[in-house]
Amino acid sequence: MHNALFHNKKGVSEVIASLILILIVSVAGVIVYSYSLGAFNSSSTFLQSQTSNEEERTQERFSIIVVWWSTSNQLNLTVLNYGRIEVAIDAVYVNGTAVSVFLSGKGITVGAGQLVWVKFTSPFSILSGNVHEILAVSERGGKNAVFWKA
Amino acid sequence: MRFSGKPRRGKRGVGSIIGATFIALILLSGFTFYTLVLSIIEHYNRTTDTMGELDWNRNREKLNIKDVKITGANKLNVTVENVGSVSSRLLWLGIFNKSMTPEAQGYYSLAEQVEPAETRSIISDFTVVKGNKYVVQLVTDLGNVFENKFYPASEVRCALTLVSVSPTAYQGNNITMFLTVTHNDTEVDTIQNITVGLQATPPGLVSVREQPSSLTIESLGRGQSAFFRWVYNTTGTGVVSFNATYDQAPIGTYFLSTVDILAPPAAGGQSTVTIDGKNCTAPYNPSQWTLLGSTAYISGSVSDLTDNDSNYAIFRSYYTGTNADINDFVDNNSSNVDGFANRGTHSNFTAMQYGPDGIMDTLKEVDTSLGGVEQWVLPTGFDDPGGVWSTETNAYDNDTGTRASCSVPPNSWSNYLVLNHSVIICSKIRYYIGRSQTDLSQVQIDIYNGSWVNVYSGAGTWETYTNVSFTGTSVTQMRFRFYNSHGVQSRTAYVYEGHFLQSLPSPAYVLDLEVQWSGVDLSQTNEWLCIYGGTMASESLLVDAWNGSAWNNVFASLLSGWNNVSVSTYLVASNFTIRFRDANPSGPTQSNWNIDVSLLHLWAAAIDQYTAEVEFVGSSNVQIWTQLVWQISSAWDVGAVNVTIQFYNYALGSYATSGDGYVSYVSTSSANTNELKNQTITSNPTDFKNSTGYWRVRIKGVKATSTQFLLKANWIDFETSYSSTGASVPYKAWQRYTIMATTATGDRIPYAYVSIYANGTSVVFRNATDGTPISNPGWVRLDANGELQLELQSTNGTAEAFVLSAVVGSVLGQKTITQEAP
Numbered sequence: 001m002h003n004a005l006f007h008n009k010k011g012v013s014e015v016i017a018s019l020i021l022i023l024i025v026s027v028a029g030v031i032v033y034s035y036s037l038g039a040f041n042s043s044s045t046f047l048q049s050q051t052s053n054e055e056e057r058t059q060e061r062f063s064i065i066v067v068w069w070s071t072s073n074q075l076n077l078t079v080l081n082y083g084r085i086e087v088a089i090d091a092v093y094v095n096g097t098a099v100s101v102f103l104s105g106k107g108i109t110v111g112a113g114q115l116v117w118v119k120f121t122s123p124f125s126i127l128s129g130n131v132h133e134i135l136a137v138s139e140r141g142g143k144n145a146v147f148w149k150a
Numbered sequence: 151m152r153f154s155g156k157p158r159r160g161k162r163g164v165g166s167i168i169g170a171t172f173i174a175l176i177l178l179s180g181f182t183f184y185t186l187v188l189s190i191i192e193h194y195n196r197t198t199d200t201m202g203e204l205d206w207n208r209n210r211e212k213l214n215i216k217d218v219k220i221t222g223a224n225k226l227n228v229t230v231e232n233v234g235s236v237s238s239r240l241l242w243l244g245i246f247n248k249s250m251t252p253e254a255q256g257y258y259s260l261a262e263q264v265e266p267a268e269t270r271s272i273i274s275d276f277t278v279v280k281g282n283k284y285v286v287q288l289v290t291d292l293g294n295v296f297e298n299k300f301y302p303a304s305e306v307r308c309a310l311t312l313v314s315v316s317p318t319a320y321q322g323n324n325i326t327m328f329l330t331v332t333h334n335d336t337e338v339d340t341i342q343n344i345t346v347g348l349q350a351t352p353p354g355l356v357s358v359r360e361q362p363s364s365l366t367i368e369s370l371g372r373g374q375s376a377f378f379r380w381v382y383n384t385t386g387t388g389v390v391s392f393n394a395t396y397d398q399a400p401i402g403t404y405f406l407s408t409v410d411i412l413a414p415p416a417a418g419g420q421s422t423v424t425i426d427g428k429n430c431t432a433p434y435n436p437s438q439w440t441l442l443g444s445t446a447y448i449s450g451s452v453s454d455l456t457d458n459d460s461n462y463a464i465f466r467s468y469y470t471g472t473n474a475d476i477n478d479f480v481d482n483n484s485s486n487v488d489g490f491a492n493r494g495t496h497s498n499f500t501a502m503q504y505g506p507d508g509i510m511d512t513l514k515e516v517d518t519s520l521g522g523v524e525q526w527v528l529p530t531g532f533d534d535p536g537g538v539w540s541t542e543t544n545a546y547d548n549d550t551g552t553r554a555s556c557s558v559p560p561n562s563w564s565n566y567l568v569l570n571h572s573v574i575i576c577s578k579i580r581y582y583i584g585r586s587q588t589d590l591s592q593v594q595i596d597i598y599n600g601s602w603v604n605v606y607s608g609a610g611t612w613e614t615y616t617n618v619s620f621t622g623t624s625v626t627q628m629r630f631r632f633y634n635s636h637g638v639q640s641r642t643a644y645v646y647e648g649h650f651l652q653s654l655p656s657p658a659y660v661l662d663l664e665v666q667w668s669g670v671d672l673s674q675t676n677e678w679l680c681i682y683g684g685t686m687a688s689e690s691l692l693v694d695a696w697n698g699s700a701w702n703n704v705f706a707s708l709l710s711g712w713n714n715v716s717v718s719t720y721l722v723a724s725n726f727t728i729r730f731r732d733a734n735p736s737g738p739t740q741s742n743w744n745i746d747v748s749l750l751h752l753w754a755a756a757i758d759q760y761t762a763e764v765e766f767v768g769s770s771n772v773q774i775w776t777q778l779v780w781q782i783s784s785a786w787d788v789g790a791v792n793v794t795i796q797f798y799n800y801a802l803g804s805y806a807t808s809g810d811g812y813v814s815y816v817s818t819s820s821a822n823t824n825e826l827k828n829q830t831i832t833s834n835p836t837d838f839k840n841s842t843g844y845w846r847v848r849i850k851g852v853k854a855t856s857t858q859f860l861l862k863a864n865w866i867d868f869e870t871s872y873s874s875t876g877a878s879v880p881y882k883a884w885q886r887y888t889i890m891a892t893t894a895t896g897d898r899i900p901y902a903y904v905s906i907y908a909n910g911t912s913v914v915f916r917n918a919t920d921g922t923p924i925s926n927p928g929w930v931r932l933d934a935n936g937e938l939q940l941e942l943q944s945t946n947g948t949a950e951a952f953v954l955s956a957v958v959g960s961v962l963g964q965k966t967i968t969q970e971a972p
Contacts, residue, residue: 022165022168025165025169026168028172029172033175033179036176040182040183044183044186044190047190051190051191051193055194055198058194058197058201059200059201061204061293063293063295065295066246066255068252068253071252076255078257080241080242080293080295082208082291083201084204113291
């Protein structure tokens with residue numbers, strides 16, 4: 001028995017080799033599994049996030065239903081949220097020029113079916129009789145434009 | 151073998167199991183991920199489908215704002231119909247007032263569900279104003295917006311169509327007018343109230359038989375039409391023009407249609423009886439009065455002015471006599487008419503402007519002298535004509551320790567040292583001189599009073615003040631010179647000081663004070679200066695009056711109490727000035743005088759007079775008058791009153807002062823006697839009314855008397871005559887008609903009897919030619935021309951339409967007449 005164990009060196013190495021192989025297989029399996037789990041998780045999180053943003057954009061609907069003009073350079077947009085998600089107006093462009101002076105309404109979140117009034121100073125002088133393109137942009141990037149005659 | 155072979159086979163199986171396990175786990179994870187992805191995509195697709203459906207429904211949603219009205223409570227009534235295929239949920243009602251600048255916008259929340267094909271009315275919570283331009287907006291849950299421009303009629307040019315049936319009619323027949331108002335404006339959606347009107351010109355040829363129950367429609371949508379129908383009876387012959395339009399229609403929005411009214415043909419060769427209106431004489435009376443001046447109302451009313459009877463509107467006169475008695479108190483003490491400043495003082499000038507009340511203004515002299523004393527004064531400068539003196543100013547520095555000096559040649563006089571001063575009264579000088587040796591043996595001193603006068607020559611007094619007296623005179627200089635008696639040597643002379651003794655006059659107290667009136671009434675006959683004096687000084691106080699160029703004494707010595715004098719001679723301008731002055735202008739003692747009041751008493755002989763004046767105002771018509779006849783009956787409770795009656799001429803913009811519209815007379819000497827004055831105006835009679843037919847007359851009575859009297863207005867009649875067809879007559883007006891009978895061939899029927907009758911409530915007839923009354927009904931003979939000139943008057947308390955009928959034989963002529971409301 002003793003001889004078989006200590007003199008049959010060929011048999012010992014097989015056991016060790018087997019153990020080593022098992023160990024290698026286990027470690028490799030753990031590594032591959034862990035990697036695959038991480039890849040799945042990150043992929044699903046990314047997909048979920050992207051889909052969620054796109055879905056919110058899909059649910060968003062708003063419309064400029066009337067424009068008020070102070071007869072100087074102040075304008076007021078009445079914006080209707082007729083989508084299925086709340087909306088907040090983030091930017092307004094008049095004839096492609098961004099409005100920099102907002103008096104009220106910017107960033108205010110309103111629910112579905114509600115109105116929000118966005119009052120601002122036109123970036124240039126408004127002349128009676130002229131037609132202007134007014135574009136409202138939401139925080140999600142949704143847009144609505146109207147052609148308004150002063 | 152078995153020992154070593156078994157383990158080898160077992161270890162191989164364990165590795166496979168482990169590997170297979172891991173592969174299974176990985177596959178499971180992948181499946182889970184795949185499932186999750188499918189779930190996310192499915193959720194996203196569902197959302198996309200939902201929003202797509204929303205967009206689809208949004209496209210299918212269609213609402214029609216059928217009508218917009220303003221309710222009696224001024225709320226908005228919006229009628230909306232769902233003409234789409236999906237339900238609509240209304241979220242917001244917007245209202246924009248376009249009449250305001252900038253426009254006013256408002257949104258009001260709604261919760262209305264309108265199913266497909268359903269029509270629903272929405273009443274607003276807010277109110278609106280008729281006549282404003284509004285835009286109404288409905289906002290739905292699906293994001294659609296429906297607007298309606300709701301403008302007043304003044305903003306819309308509607309299409310009008312007026313059709314007459316028939317365009318030609320015989321007198322007495324009816325014609326029907328159809329008016330269509332179509333809203334064909336492309337900008338406005340709904341028109342607010344439209345009130346149509348139809349006017350016939352001339353109005354006397356037709357009379358209304360039927361008219362629409364309402365001439366107003368509350369709203370008219372785009373493309374809609376409104377229909378109206380009138381029925382007229384033709385009462386005269388000629389061409390009638392009908393003008394259809396609507397209230398506040400834009401300029402040029404009307405429709406004209408003409409109807410030719412012909413005389414009815416003689417039926418079967420019958421005769422005809424025609425009734426033609428000629429002219430109308432409408433009387434009017436005042437509807438109100440205005441009391442002028444201080445005339446007072448006593449009794450009566452405007453209804454008492456409508457008939458020439460014993461009922462009066464009575465007014466009491468007021469005093470307008472001239473009994474001026476003016477006390478004009480002095481106004482100021484700041485004048486200076488003579489160019490000399492005031493001398494003296496007032497203690498309290500205001501006291502002189504009131505009273506007499508015991509409050510005095512004390513006039514006090516002022517001392518114009520320097521006090522009556524003598525004093526030594528120093529020279530103020532020097533002259534050194536020879537230029538030989540040195541330190542000359544030491545000679546008048548009031549210091550005997552310093553001196554001016556001069557070297558005097560042997561056996562010679564020195565040059566002069568001259569000391570100067572402004573002119574003073576002087577009778578004495580003093581000097582302080584010195585010398586180097588006694589060889590300076592003589593001194594000469596002169597003064598200058600226009601020329602040099604020697605006041606001292608001699609050996610002199612040295613090193614001490616020495617006075618030199620002389621007769622007082624006006625002096626400006628003194629001079630010194632010294633004589634050196636040494637035969638060969640020069641000597642030095644010194645002048646330490648040289649002073650003048652100035653003689654000041656005695657005190658001289660003077661009073662010269664002006665006081666002045668401004669804005670004096672120069673129209674009065676009597677003009678007296680009245681001054682009330684208090685305690686007077688022993689020195690007399692004089693008063694002078696300024697006549698514009700010089701003073702004139704009016705009081706030589708004012709006394710205590712009133713001092714009165716006429717100043718008419720000197721009161722030549724509205725500014726009147728007097729001065730107070732003392733009798734001794736340089737008196738040595740100061741005097742005071744007390745003045746309580748200074749005034750001008752202005753008055754004229756009293757003339758008693760009373761005046762009564764009243765303006766009466768009435769309305770009439772806006773016709774073009776051919777004649778105006780006015781009649782005024784009035785009385786006065788005293789005789790011989792100067793009376794003026796003036797009608798207001800609107801063309802002149804003033805009351806007539808002569809000619810038409812003006813009468814002036816002296817009333818009868820018998821009190822309380824009615825006097826009728828009248829005038830017929832045929833030249834521009836319409837000048838006596840304004841654009842709305844109002845007229846004015848002013849009655850004024852003036853009498854120089856001390857007794858108040860009364861104006862008793864009895865009757866004020868303002869009769870206007872103008873051409874009229876007689877279809878409409880004012881209340882109480884006399885309308886003239888010509889009734890004419892002709893045969894079937896058109897020949898007149900002379901002297902035929904005509905039976906006339908008017909079925910009005912209060913209609914009377916009279917013969918227009920001679921004014922004789924004709925009964926109603928009446929039986930009258932036509933004249934040689936087959937005519938009757940008839941005048942008709944209707945006095946029903948309210949407006950009334952009636953028919954005037956004239957029958958000759960079996961031939962009937964009729965005319966429908968409308969009496970206007972009183």
